[in-house]
Amino acid sequence: MSIKIDRDKCISCGRCRNICPGNLIETDEAGKAVMKYPSECWGCTACLKECPAGAVRYYLGADIGGRGGYLFTGNHSDHTDWFIVSADGTKYQIKISKKESNRY
Amino acid sequence: MTGLKLAIQTVETDVLIIGGGTAGCFCALTISENSNLQVVIAEKANIKRSGCLAAGVNALNAYIGRGETPESFVDYVKRDSEGIIREDLVYSIAKRLNIVTEKLEDLGLTILKDKNGDYVPRGKRSIKINGENIKPILAQAAAEKDNITVLNHVNIVDYLVRDGCVIGALGFSLRGNRIYQIYAKKTVCAAGGAAGLYKPNNPTFSKHKMWYSPFNTGAGYAIGIRAGAEMTSFEMRFIALRCKDTIAPTGTIAQGIKTVQVNAGGEEYVEQYGRPSTHIRLYATVMENRKGNGPCFLKTEGITDEQQMELFKAYLNMAPAQTLKWLERNTGPGRENVEIEGTEPYIVGGHTAGGYWVDHHRRTTLKNLYAIGDAAGGSPKKYVTGCLAEGQIAALSILEDIKVAQIIKRDDNRIKEQVKYLSRFLENNGSLHPITEVEEAMQKVMDEYAGGIASAYGYSSAKLGIAARRIDELLIIADTLKASNLRQLLAIFEIIDRLYVCKVLIRHLEARRETRWRCYQENIDYPQKDDKNWQKYVNSVFKDGNVEIIFRELVGRDAVYEHKN
Numbered sequence: 001m002s003i004k005i006d007r008d009k010c011i012s013c014g015r016c017r018n019i020c021p022g023n024l025i026e027t028d029e030a031g032k033a034v035m036k037y038p039s040e041c042w043g044c045t046a047c048l049k050e051c052p053a054g055a056v057r058y059y060l061g062a063d064i065g066g067r068g069g070y071l072f073t074g075n076h077s078d079h080t081d082w083f084i085v086s087a088d089g090t091k092y093q094i095k096i097s098k099k100e101s102n103r104y
Numbered sequence: 105m106t107g108l109k110l111a112i113q114t115v116e117t118d119v120l121i122i123g124g125g126t127a128g129c130f131c132a133l134t135i136s137e138n139s140n141l142q143v144v145i146a147e148k149a150n151i152k153r154s155g156c157l158a159a160g161v162n163a164l165n166a167y168i169g170r171g172e173t174p175e176s177f178v179d180y181v182k183r184d185s186e187g188i189i190r191e192d193l194v195y196s197i198a199k200r201l202n203i204v205t206e207k208l209e210d211l212g213l214t215i216l217k218d219k220n221g222d223y224v225p226r227g228k229r230s231i232k233i234n235g236e237n238i239k240p241i242l243a244q245a246a247a248e249k250d251n252i253t254v255l256n257h258v259n260i261v262d263y264l265v266r267d268g269c270v271i272g273a274l275g276f277s278l279r280g281n282r283i284y285q286i287y288a289k290k291t292v293c294a295a296g297g298a299a300g301l302y303k304p305n306n307p308t309f310s311k312h313k314m315w316y317s318p319f320n321t322g323a324g325y326a327i328g329i330r331a332g333a334e335m336t337s338f339e340m341r342f343i344a345l346r347c348k349d350t351i352a353p354t355g356t357i358a359q360g361i362k363t364v365q366v367n368a369g370g371e372e373y374v375e376q377y378g379r380p381s382t383h384i385r386l387y388a389t390v391m392e393n394r395k396g397n398g399p400c401f402l403k404t405e406g407i408t409d410e411q412q413m414e415l416f417k418a419y420l421n422m423a424p425a426q427t428l429k430w431l432e433r434n435t436g437p438g439r440e441n442v443e444i445e446g447t448e449p450y451i452v453g454g455h456t457a458g459g460y461w462v463d464h465h466r467r468t469t470l471k472n473l474y475a476i477g478d479a480a481g482g483s484p485k486k487y488v489t490g491c492l493a494e495g496q497i498a499a500l501s502i503l504e505d506i507k508v509a510q511i512i513k514r515d516d517n518r519i520k521e522q523v524k525y526l527s528r529f530l531e532n533n534g535s536l537h538p539i540t541e542v543e544e545a546m547q548k549v550m551d552e553y554a555g556g557i558a559s560a561y562g563y564s565s566a567k568l569g570i571a572a573r574r575i576d577e578l579l580i581i582a583d584t585l586k587a588s589n590l591r592q593l594l595a596i597f598e599i600i601d602r603l604y605v606c607k608v609l610i611r612h613l614e615a616r617r618e619t620r621w622r623c624y625q626e627n628i629d630y631p632q633k634d635d636k637n638w639q640k641y642v643n644s645v646f647k648d649g650n651v652e653i654i655f656r657e658l659v660g661r662d663a664v665y666e667h668k669n
């Protein structure tokens with residue numbers, strides 16, 4: 001369970017570092033975000049939701065059944081787009097409005 | 105190499121709140137809305153997404169729904185907790201649950217309503233929400249207030265104490281090389297519960313894929329233990345029944361689509377183990393696995409595509425790993441049942457009863473110190489709204505109590521000693537042991553000797569004796585650890601704090617010579633519940649290096665409990 005940061009997409013805003021509840025993300029000399037403690041990630045997705053550049057990917061470790069699929073988010077004021085790419089490359093998109101309650 | 109040097113910054117305030125989580129933010133907000141008092145929140149991360157609420161929550165699980173009353177809520181909590189609760193505390197929370205819920209809605213939380221404008225029930229005591237952004241909503245409300253100062257990325261390591269009174273706290277910033285000494289007339293501990301004491305379900309790469317926040321490392325309890333505050337009911341651990349591997353909640357499925365638990369043979373198994381309370385559903389699953397009837401599942405196969413999509417969404421709103429787990433394999437709960445397992449044990453005052461021993465006003469046994477939320481004991485099943493209610497109760501008490509209070513400062517020599525203790529880890533020569541080795545050693549000891557997953561949660565006094573010795577040894581080793589930067593200093597304190605919690609927990613487990621709660625407190629030497637002798641609280645105080653056990657009589661619903669020695 002962890003996240004990966006795409007260095008090329010990262011615009012060095014520092015928001016993911018500022019938000020992580022575990023203080024796990026640091027920045028390098030160029031101000032780019034670096035996931036410093038991959039095995040200490042709780043998987044809360046706070047950093048994904050904070051990132052303005054869609055540079056953070058979320059994946060499951062192989063120890064909990066991860067097979068290379070991943071998830072990232074598109075963040076908007078009224079809704080969140082969740083993009084999931086499965087291990088075989090199938091793409092899913094689920095849009096959730098912030099005004100829509102859980103049914104269960 | 106000389107170590108990092110830390111400068112000292114002094115802050116003075118009326119009220120210091122340690123931990124800007126659910127309870128802490130709401131306590132600050134209540135004080136701010138009712139007074140001009142200055143409030144400082146010291147938070148180890150960033151209040152916008154720190155603590156339990158980081159990913160979002162599923163529902164508001166404590167609410168007095170139609171046909172229910174505060175009294176029936178207390179009855180329910182008492183029944184589910186086998187009688188050992190502080191009825192006075194639960195009752196005071198129950199009376200405020202609906203008030204704080206409305207306040208949450210005013211702040212911007214989405215709550216599902218029917219066409220008459222009433223909240224749609226999810227269960228008798230639960231309502232439906234979109235809980236994904238609950239923490240940013242709370243945090244923003246607190247941060248906007250002029251008389252609330254938020255110190256993000258400041259980790260508190262101890263109280264400042266003078267003549268038995270808490271006069272503030274000491275911490276360090278993870279951002280500047282600074283030690284904070286914060287003096288306050290009143291201090292509130294809202295630093296959450298303790299995860300990471302035991303070897304977790306996924307002990308390798310995904311070690312932090314656990315239910316409770318791995319960043320709540322029992323600091324709130326530990327600083328109280330070290331300062332001599334009385335603690336209660338640590339032996340009532342909380343162990344959650346969760347989806348296998350992702351450790352995502354099961355209630356969403358079980359209550360949402362009204363499904364049942366089945367074993368590998370497809371048989372429903374829970375009821376043969378007793379009335380299906382929270383801990384019996386877990387115990388039944390553990391027992392089925394031990395008998396060779398596992399794995400166990402939530403029966404979801406065959407649910408409709410629409411139900412499946414609602415589950416995908418619900419999990420994205422609070423435990424996204426579960427939806428990823430399904431879709432990464434192009435599957436879902438409609439196609440296959442969801443495997444379930446018990447987690448490692450946690451100490452969480454918002455779910456079970458472990459935490460500070462508080463009076464009716466949420467005052468702890470240390471003068472000028474209050475405790476709320478997962479940090480405070482005696483009242484299980486607080487959940488989000490109960491934590492808010494406690495934040496409100498403590499805030500209102502403080503508004504009264506503070507009228508005669510003043511800032512007391514500590515003499516410089518004692519401060520110097522504490523600062524020296526903190527800085528020592530930066531100055532230590534390289535330790536024989538890396539930081540994570542001590543953490544893993546602690547989790548292994550607790551797992552094997554203090555009723556972890558490895559022993560199906562059971563323990564005996566012979567095993568606890570070994571655990572106690574090993575934890576003491578690890579405390580000595582922890583003192584030699586070396587931090588090269590502030591993040592490592594944080595990691596060291598997270599371990600030391602958990603070791604103190606373990607030390608107290610072991611004594612509590614040993615002290616209750618019965619088995620009151622299946623799995624939570626499974627004393628193999630005394631495998632039966634013993635109502636005749638054990639309808640009481642097990643409390644403790646840490647004094648001169650020893651954990652002293654105190655037994656206290658049950659407190660009734662209408663009592664106004666005050667501390668008298």
Ligand SMILES: Cc1cc2nc3c(=O)[nH]c(=O)nc-3n(C[C@H](O)[C@H](O)[C@H](O)COP(=O)(O)OP(=O)(O)OC[C@H]3O[C@@H](n4cnc5c(N)ncnc54)[C@H](O)[C@@H]3O)c2cc1C
Nearest residue numbers: 123125126127148154155156162165260454477478487488
């Ligand atoms: C994954 C999960 C899902 C849940 N789902 C639900 C649900 O659906 N419905 C429901 O009603 N309840 C739910 N709960 C329960 C509820 O969220 C908690 O009981 C409640 O949020 C606890 O509030 P708290 O303020 O005590 O702790 P938290 O909100 O965790 O706050 C503690 C704060 O203290 C900070 N802190 C810790 N140590 C230090 C230190 N040394 N110095 C400074 N700061 C520190 C932490 O960073 C954190 O911000 C859930 C809990 C979890 C863990």
Ligand code: SF4
Nearest residue numbers: 020041042044045047
């Ligand atoms: S998912 Fe959460 S815990 Fe993991 S790095 Fe991002 S913010 Fe930190």
Ligand code: SF4
Nearest residue numbers: 010011013014016051
């Ligand atoms: S939030 Fe995104 S863009 Fe900003 S530093 Fe982090 S990864 Fe880079």
